[in-house]
Structure formats: C-alpha cells, structure tokens
Amino acid sequence: MNLTLKIWRQADATSAGAMHTYPLEGVSEDMSFLEMLDLLNEKLVTHGEEPVAFDSDCREGICGMCSLMINGQAHGPEVTTTCQLHMRSFSDGDTITIEPWRADPFPVVKDLIVDRSAFDRIIQNGGYISANTGSAPEANSVPAPRDKAMRAFNVATCIGCGACVAACPNGSASLFLGAKITHLGELPQGQPERYSRVSTMVAQHDHEGFGGCTNIGECAAACPKEIPLDVISQLNKDLRTAIKQGH
Numbered sequence: 001m002n003l004t005l006k007i008w009r010q011a012d013a014t015s016a017g018a019m020h021t022y023p024l025e026g027v028s029e030d031m032s033f034l035e036m037l038d039l040l041n042e043k044l045v046t047h048g049e050e051p052v053a054f055d056s057d058c059r060e061g062i063c064g065m066c067s068l069m070i071n072g073q074a075h076g077p078e079v080t081t082t083c084q085l086h087m088r089s090f091s092d093g094d095t096i097t098i099e100p101w102r103a104d105p106f107p108v109v110k111d112l113i114v115d116r117s118a119f120d121r122i123i124q125n126g127g128y129i130s131a132n133t134g135s136a137p138e139a140n141s142v143p144a145p146r147d148k149a150m151r152a153f154n155v156a157t158c159i160g161c162g163a164c165v166a167a168c169p170n171g172s173a174s175l176f177l178g179a180k181i182t183h184l185g186e187l188p189q190g191q192p193e194r195y196s197r198v199s200t201m202v203a204q205h206d207h208e209g210f211g212g213c214t215n216i217g218e219c220a221a222a223c224p225k226e227i228p229l230d231v232i233s234q235l236n237k238d239l240r241t242a243i244k245q246g247h
Contacts, residue, residue, distance in 0.1 A: 001027040001087060004095040005040065007052055010108050013115075017108065019097075029088040033076065034059060034066060036087055037098075053111035059083040061224065064161030068112055069099040074163035074222040081161065081224045101166040105173075105208045118208040119160050119176065125204040126197035127180045129189045142188050152186040155179045157225040164219035164227075170211030175219035177205050178231030181238055195242035202239055 002025045010017030024040050031039070034056050041051035057063040066083040070076035076085045090096065098112065106114040144152075156179075164175035181198050184190035190197075213232055220229040 001029060001090070001092045003027055003036075003090070003093075006095065006097045007112070008099045008108075009052070009111055012110055013107055027087055029086070031087045032059070032083055033068075033070070033085040033087065034083050053109075053113050055113050056083060062159065064159035067101055067114070067116070067161050067163065067166070069097075069101065069166060071097050074101075074166040075161075075224055079222070079224060079226070081159075084224075101162050103162070103165045103171040103210075105171070105210050106162060106165065114162075116160070116162050118210070119162065119173070121208065122173070122177065122201055122204045123180065126193070126200040127184070129184060129187075130193060131189065144186075144188055148186040152183050155186075155227055155231055156183045158183075158223075158227050159225060161224065163222045163224060165210065167218040167222035168211065168213075169216060169218065170214060171209075172213045172219070173205055173208075173210040174213035174232045174235060175223060175227055175229070177201060178233075178235035179227045182231040182234045185234065185238060195238065195245050195247045198235065198238040199242040199247040202235075 002023070005022045005024055006019050007022060008017055009020045022040060024036070024043070027036050027039065034054070037052060037054055044051050055065040055067065057065040059066070061081040061084040064081070066081055068075065068082045070082070070085070075082045077089050078085050100108050100112045100114045105118040106116055109115050158176060158179035160176060165171055165173050181201065184197065185194050215232070217229055220227060
C-alpha cells in the first residue's frame with residue numbers, strides 16, 4: 001500500500017507549526033496506525049531527517065496516550081483508539097491528514113504530542129474517594145446494588161484520551177467529567193463527597209478553559225470506550241443539587 005501523509009510538524013510549544021507532506025510506500029494493511037508511523041520514522045531517520053513525535057505507551061487501547069486527529073476525526077474512521085486502528089481501514093493511494101488534538105487546554109508540545117495535564121488537574125480537584133488507609137475491607141462489607149455497580153464499572157472504562165474534547169466543536173470535556181462524576185457517584189463510598197466533588201471538578205474544568213456542552217453528541221460518537229452521553233445528564237443533575245446545597 002502506498003500512501004501520502006500530511007502531518008502537522010511543530011518544533012516546540014512556542015514555535016509556529018505547519019503541515020508537511022510525506023510519501024510512504026510498502027505499508028501493510030495489517031499494520032496498526034502507529035506501526036505505520038514507525039515505518040515513516042524509520043525512513044526519516046535513515047535519510048537524516050527529524051522523526052515525527054507522537055505519543056504512545058501500551059499500544060493495546062488501554063492508556064489513551066495515542067491521541068491523533070486522522071482525516072478530521074478523533075482516532076480516525078473507526079470507533080477505537082489510534083493504536084488499535086489498522087491500515088486496512090484505508091486504501092492504496094489514500095492521502096491521510098494527521099494532526100494533534102485541537103483544543104486550547106491541550107497545548108501542542110511537539111508535532112503530534114499535546115499536553116493533557118488539564119485532565120490530571122481536574123481529577124486532583126475531586127476525582128477520587130477519601131478514605132483512611134489500612135488493610136483492604138471485606139469485599140461485601142459495603143453492598144452496592146448491581147445496576148449501580150455495573151454502571152460505575154462501565155463508565156470507569158474512560159481512559160482520558162481526550163477524543164471527546166477534540167471532537168466537540170465547543171472543546172468541552174463534559175463527557176470525560178461526566179464519566180468520572182458518574183463512576184464515583186454511583187458507588188456507596190462516593191456519597192460523602194458527592195456534591196462537593198462535582199462542584200470543585202466543574203470549577204477546575206472551566207478554569208482550564210474547556211468549553212460548555214450544548215448536547216451535540218460528537219463526544220460520545222468519537223469515544224473509543226463508548227461512554228454514553230447520559231453521563232452528562234448525571235453531571236448536570238449532581239451540579240444542580242450541589243448548587244442548592246451551597247457547595
């Protein structure tokens with residue numbers, strides 16, 4: 001498979017970036033998208049050129065590091081992570097445009113790498129359950145209804161990749177935030193801090209510069225873990241209660 005790649009190149013956070021075009025031959029349809037970029041970088045290094053910087057870690061669809069806009073879609077044409085996207089989703093002779101996430105709270109570090117530490121700061125402002133340390137409690141000491149436990153497990157699959165922000169025309173992180181709020185809010189252990197949690201996390205979300213949600217739904221459509229849109233409804237419901245309680 002022969003491809004033409006149009007890739008955003010940017011030396012560092014303060015430099016101006018631009019699209020660069022690279023022809024690439026010999027791409028196997030069985031390669032993952034990141035393996036295709038590895039092949040390109042091998043070619044660039046062989047010719048004495050600077051390789052394209054991109055993020056990756058597990059390459060198993062778990063860590064959320066491999067965040068790329070591919071032909072204008074977060075993670076590309078399939079509902080999966082970039083590392084789990086395979087080149088069989090493209091055709092011989094295709095032109096593929098590859099860009100970093102485009103959102104003010106995710107500044108470009110270099111080339112295709114962005115700084116997503118804004119998500120970390122949101123979690124630091126309430127995305128946890130306070131508990132005394134010690135030995136692990138007996139598993140059934142705090143019973144949870146099965147439907148709530150399953151919902152908590154399902155939304156906890158959010159990997160914080162940022163596809164929801166990249167896909168949203170408003171640059172909102174409401175799906176990410178809603179997943180974290182719903183995950184903890186469904187569990188008995190999450191109840192004591194439930195409303196103070198949502199208040200502080202939403203405040204940090206807004207402070208980071210993420211946009212507001214207008215229920216367009218692109219976030220859920222792009223989410224590789226298929227987090228449902230209704231977590232945003234839960235987020236708004238908990239926030240209204242928090243405001244009434246004076247949090």
